[in-house]
Amino acid sequence: MTLLRTAILAASLTATAAAAGPVSFSSGWQEQRLSLFSSNDYSFGNQLSMTSDGSVSIAYARVPQSDWQASSASWGWTVNQSVPATDLRRKGGDDRNLSLYFVFLPDSKAAAMQGSGINALLSDSDVRVLLYTWGGNHSRGAAFPSPYLPGQGMNIALRPAGTGSFNESVNLAADYANAFGGQPGSLVGLAVSGDSDDTDSMISAAIGNLRLN
Template structure:
C-alpha cells in the first residue's frame, strides 16, 4: 500500500439535498501509485470490477453536492481471488483485496478548496480519510491508524483476507469519531483500491451498489 490517504483530488459545494447512490460511471478516474504497475478497473454504472496482478492503484470520484452531509454508507462487494492475510499496520507488507475510501474536510476547508488539485489537497493537514478494508489478519471492527498517514488516514477492518460476497452498512460519523475524534465534517470524495504488489498475488473483485446518506 502506498500513501493512498493523500492522493485524492476533490471538488465540493454545499447542498441540503438528500444523498443517495453513487454511480460507477464516467466520473471515476484511476490514480496510479507506481510508475510501472497498476490495476484494471471496469465501470458499469452500478458496479466496478477490479483485477490486480501484483499491482496497486486506486479509482476515485468526486462526490456530488448532495453527498456533502452524508454520515453513513452501504455497498456490496465480492472477492473471487484473494491476497494472503497481511499485517495492515506494516508499511510495505500491507496488501489487501479492497479498500473503500471516504474523504472528509472541515466545512470551511471544503468550501475554500473547491476545485483543489492533488498537490493542493495534499498540503491541507485537515484532510481525514476512513478506509474500510477487506484484507489483512485483523478482527472485524478494528480501527487502525494508517502507517503512511497516521492521524489523517485510518483503516476500519470489515473482512479479513479471503473470498466471498458480502453486504456492508457503516456509520461514517461514529467511525470517524473513533478514528480521529470530533465531528465528521464534509464528505468530499470516495475511492476504491486494490493492493497486491507486496505479495505479488492476484485479486479478482468487485464493488457494487455504493450509496451514502
C-alpha cells in the same frame, strides 16, 4: 505505495459521482496509478470490477456537494480471488483485496477549497480519511492508523483476507468520531483500491450498490 497519499486526496479533485443516494460507478471515476510500471485493471459500469496482478492503484471520484453531509454508507462487495492475510498496520507488505476510502474536510474548508489543486490539499493538515478494508489478518471492527496517512487516515477492518460476497453498512459519523474525535465535516471524495504488489499475488473483486445517506 509511496504515492498513496496523493492518490487518496486526489479523490476530492476529480469528476462527479452520482447525486444523493446511490453512487454511480459508470461515470465520474478515474484511476490513479501508483507505479510507472504496473496498475490494476478497473471496469466501470453497474459496479466497479477490479483485477490486480502483483500491482496496486486506486480509482477515485468526487462527491457532489449535495452528499457532503452524508453520515452513513452501505455497499456490496465480492472477492473471487484473494491476497494472503497480511498485517495492514505495516508499511509495505500490507496487501489487501479492497479498500473503500471516505475523504473528509471541515465544512468551511470544503467550500473554500472546492476548486483548489492537489498541492493545496496535500498541504492541508485537516484532511481525514476512513478506510474500510477487506483483507489482512485483523478481526472485524479493528481500527488502526494508516501507516501512509499518519494522524489523518484510519483503517477499519471489515473482512479478513478470503473470498465471498457480503453486504456492508457503516456509520460514518460514529466511526469518524471514534477515529478522530468530533464531527466529520464534509465528505468530499470516494476511492476504491486493491493492493497485491507486496505479496505478488492476484485479486479478482468487485464493489457495487454503494449508497450514501
